Amino acid sequence: MIELINVSKTYSNGIDVLCNVNLNIGKEEFVFIVGPSGAGKTTLMRLLYRGENPSSGKVIVDRVNVAELDAEQVPYLRRNIGVVFQDYKLLPKRTVFENVAFALRVTGAPRSTIRRKVMQSLELVGMLRRASAFPDELSGGEKQRACIARAIVNNPPILLADEPTGNLDPTTSWDIIQLLEKINKRNTTVLVATHNKSIVDDMKRRVVALENGRIVRDQQLGGYNV
Amino acid sequence: MFSNIEFFIVEAFRSFKRGALMSLVAVGTITVSLVLFGIFLLLVINLGNVVGDVSSRLDVVAYVDKDISLKEAGALQIELAKLQGVTKVRYISNDESWKEFRKDFGAKLDLNEVVRYNPLPHSFMLTVRTPELLSTVADEVVKNDLVVEASYSDKMVAKIKSLVDAVRIGGAALVILISIATLLIVVNTIRLTVLARETDISIMKLVGATNTFVKFPFIIEGIIIGVIGGVSAFLILKLAYDAVAMRLALALPFLPIMTDQGLLLVVYVVMIFGGTALGMLGAYISVSKVLKQKF
Ligand SMILES: Nc1ncnc2c1ncn2[C@@H]1O[C@H](COP(=O)(O)OP(=O)(O)OP(=O)(O)O)[C@@H](O)[C@H]1O
Ligand SMILES: [Mg+2]
Numbered sequence: 001m002i003e004l005i006n007v008s009k010t011y012s013n014g015i016d017v018l019c020n021v022n023l024n025i026g027k028e029e030f031v032f033i034v035g036p037s038g039a040g041k042t043t044l045m046r047l048l049y050r051g052e053n054p055s056s057g058k059v060i061v062d063r064v065n066v067a068e069l070d071a072e073q074v075p076y077l078r079r080n081i082g083v084v085f086q087d088y089k090l091l092p093k094r095t096v097f098e099n100v101a102f103a104l105r106v107t108g109a110p111r112s113t114i115r116r117k118v119m120q121s122l123e124l125v126g127m128l129r130r131a132s133a134f135p136d137e138l139s140g141g142e143k144q145r146a147c148i149a150r151a152i153v154n155n156p157p158i159l160l161a162d163e164p165t166g167n168l169d170p171t172t173s174w175d176i177i178q179l180l181e182k183i184n185k186r187n188t189t190v191l192v193a194t195h196n197k198s199i200v201d202d203m204k205r206r207v208v209a210l211e212n213g214r215i216v217r218d219q220q221l222g223g224y225n226v
Numbered sequence: 227m228f229s230n231i232e233f234f235i236v237e238a239f240r241s242f243k244r245g246a247l248m249s250l251v252a253v254g255t256i257t258v259s260l261v262l263f264g265i266f267l268l269l270v271i272n273l274g275n276v277v278g279d280v281s282s283r284l285d286v287v288a289y290v291d292k293d294i295s296l297k298e299a300g301a302l303q304i305e306l307a308k309l310q311g312v313t314k315v316r317y318i319s320n321d322e323s324w325k326e327f328r329k330d331f332g333a334k335l336d337l338n339e340v341v342r343y344n345p346l347p348h349s350f351m352l353t354v355r356t357p358e359l360l361s362t363v364a365d366e367v368v369k370n371d372l373v374v375e376a377s378y379s380d381k382m383v384a385k386i387k388s389l390v391d392a393v394r395i396g397g398a399a400l401v402i403l404i405s406i407a408t409l410l411i412v413v414n415t416i417r418l419t420v421l422a423r424e425t426d427i428s429i430m431k432l433v434g435a436t437n438t439f440v441k442f443p444f445i446i447e448g449i450i451i452g453v454i455g456g457v458s459a460f461l462i463l464k465l466a467y468d469a470v471a472m473r474l475a476l477a478l479p480f481l482p483i484m485t486d487q488g489l490l491l492v493v494y495v496v497m498i499f500g501g502t503a504l505g506m507l508g509a510y511i512s513v514s515k516v517l518k519q520k521f
Contacts (some may be wrong), residue, residue: 049432078434089429093244105233106435150433 001027001158001189002048007057009043009213017043018213021057025191027157030184032200033193034224035210041193044210045160048191049081050074062157079107082151082159082188086166088143090135090150096122097131100150107154121153125179141172145179152183159183161192165199173199197224230439238446245419249451252415256455256504257462259408260497263401264463267493270397272483273390286352286360286378288367292320294348302372303350309366311359312352320346347374357388405504412508413515416448420516431521437514444513445506452505456498464494 002025009018017040025031033041046052047059050066059066062080069077090099100121104114122128125145135143144164151159161180165173177192177199184190194200200207200223207222208215217226242249290302299317307315323346354363364376420427430440467490475483 051432072436075431075434075436075439078432083432089425089432091426091429102430103433105230106430106433106439108230154434 001025001029001062002191003058003060004044004047005058005060007047007054007059009040009047009052010055016213018047018054021213021215023208023215023218025189028184028187028189029206030181030190030203031192031206031208032203032222033191033208033210034195034200035216037195039210040213041210042162045083045162045191045193048158048160049078049083075106079103079154080156080158082148082154082156084144084147084151084159084161084164086163088135088147090143090146092135095132095134096127096138096146096149099135099146100153103150103153117153118149121149124152124182125149139172140168141175144168144172144176148176148179148183152188156188158189159191161190163194164192165194165196170198177203200224230442234442234446237443238450241419241423241443242447242450245422248415248419248422249447252412252419252451252505252508253455253458255411255415256408256452256501257458259404259411259504260456260459260501261462263404263408263500264459264493264497266397266401266404267496268463268467270394270401271489271493273393273397284354284357284360286354286364286367286376288350288352288370288373289347289375289377290349290372291374292347294372298372299348302370305370306350306352306367309352309363311354311356311363313355314351314353316351316353318349318351320344320348323349405500408504409508409511412448412451412504413512416444416451416509417512417516419447420444420513424516424520427517427521437517440517441510441513444509448505448507448509449502450505451509452502453498454501455505456501459501460494460497463497464490 002023004021004023007018007021008016010016021044033044035041043052047054048061048066050069054067057067061077064077066077090096091102094102097118100118101114104117109117119128119131122131125148127142127145127149130138130142130146133142135146138146148161148164159180164180165176168176173196177196180190180192181203204221204223207217207219207224209217209219288306290299294302303315303317306312321344324344327346352363352367354360360378364378367373367376427440471483
């Protein structure tokens with residue numbers, strides 16, 4: 001599903017953020033990406049949805065080298081990759097429903113389809129009740145659920161979550177991770193970048209550890225540390 | 227894409243309202259520029275009227291011997307028509323001149339009482355292409371033995387014409403300059419409304435919106451701004467022109483002021499469409515620029 005081949009990324013300020021990264025993630029896998037701050041976790045995820053272009057190497061998503069995609073093709077790539085952020089990135093002047101519907105509107109879906117799919121998605125994340133609330137009326141956990149609902153409303157085969165529990169208390173974090181696992185079981189490849197040791201240790205999933213832009217460990221049923 | 231039209235329009239109005247101040251600045255800019263534009267357009271058209279008036283006086287009158295025969299006159303007409311710069315030669319018999327003369331002055335006194343016979347000579351009216359040719363042609367014409375005298379309206383004609391030409395060209399240049407300046411101001415104003423929605427745009431792009439999708443609401447917003455600006459400018463200009471032009475026409479009836487409603491309508495329609503086009507183009511350019519630079 002996802003394959004990185006000799007990927008390096010140097011930002012214009014000359015910092016080597018990723019060095020020769022090789023990584024292969026299969027369909028429907030659930031993978032944690034861990035590593036100290038500045039290791040390159042966010043950068044790696046951004047490469048997958050063409051938030052950045054690699055300096056060299058191939059970034060293959062669903063058999064397509066994303067690095068070589070025309071700019072006009074990028075939106076279609078992004079409709080196949082749901083993204084969840086630590087800071088949620090919800091539109092503040094719109095309700096939860098409208099925020100989730102937004103991701104479908106851009107695809108030109110008819111109104112009835114939008115309504116049905118948004119409802120399904122909100123139901124899945126347990127936010128149907130809060131559909132007409134505005135983001136600043138929501139708790140952190142609810143905002144993250146809304147963000148996840150938006151990420152999956154298109155039924156993307158891939159879901160990327162960059163520190164989805166970064167701003168949440170332990171119980172809520174655990175709820176969110178279980179939600180991501182539930183989504184993974186619905187045939188979605190899930191990548192989670194996190195600093196949350198207890199979650200990684202308890203979940204016992206594949207762990208890819210980055211340090212200074214290199215993969216230093218890639219372990220099935222791994223923990224946060226070796 | 228078309229299933230989204232309603233969404234785009236709602237979005238555009240929403241954005242217009244949210245950035246009300248910015249939108250008003252853009253509307254105001256378009257209005258002011260279009261009013262200036264319209265003033266110059268009307269000025270140029272009116273000056274064109276003056277020129278039209280003046281051009282009709284690009285004539286040299288050649289007075290000929292009173293006893294000229296019809297045959298000689300015919301030959302002379304052909305001769306005169308061959309002169310450089312002459313576009314038309316018309317024979318005016320002394321009877322015709324006399325009639326004309328009496329029509330002009332007859333009301334004031336009964337000429338037939340004073341003059342028993344027609345004192346005027348036959349003449350040819352030569353129309354020349356440009357005012358500069360008036361004196362050369364006149365000089366050429368008198369060389370002919372049959373021509374007694376040649377005259378043309380005084381040098382003011384040439385002066386007015388070249389002045390009017392300068393104003394015309396200057397006016398056209400100004401109109402173009404004003405349009406470009408307006409476009410630049412509109413681009414920069416709408417750019418601010420686009421930048422104010424940078425987060426929205428980044429999220430739209432993140433969930434897979436195409437650039438066209440992102441641009442659409444802004445372009446509709448630009449059209450709304452343009453239409454409001456254009457209509458305001460039209461109303462201001464129409465009220466002003468009607469007041470000024472009608473008053474001028476009454477006070478100075480000899481001024482060829484344009485009151486042709488059809489032509490005025492064209493000017494107003496140009497303004498409204500110009501405003502719409504400015505708003506639309508301005509929005510398109512600014513949103514494209516922001517998308518290129520930031521996303
Ligand atoms: N747009 C950018 N321009 C220049 N340098 C950048 C840019 N984005 C990130 N970096 C640098 O790249 C390095 C890796 O950043 P990245 O965000 O990928 O790390 P991370 O592993 O996600 O860290 P964290 O755990 O703190 O989120 C950092 O040193 C950062 O300063
Ligand atoms: Mg990060």
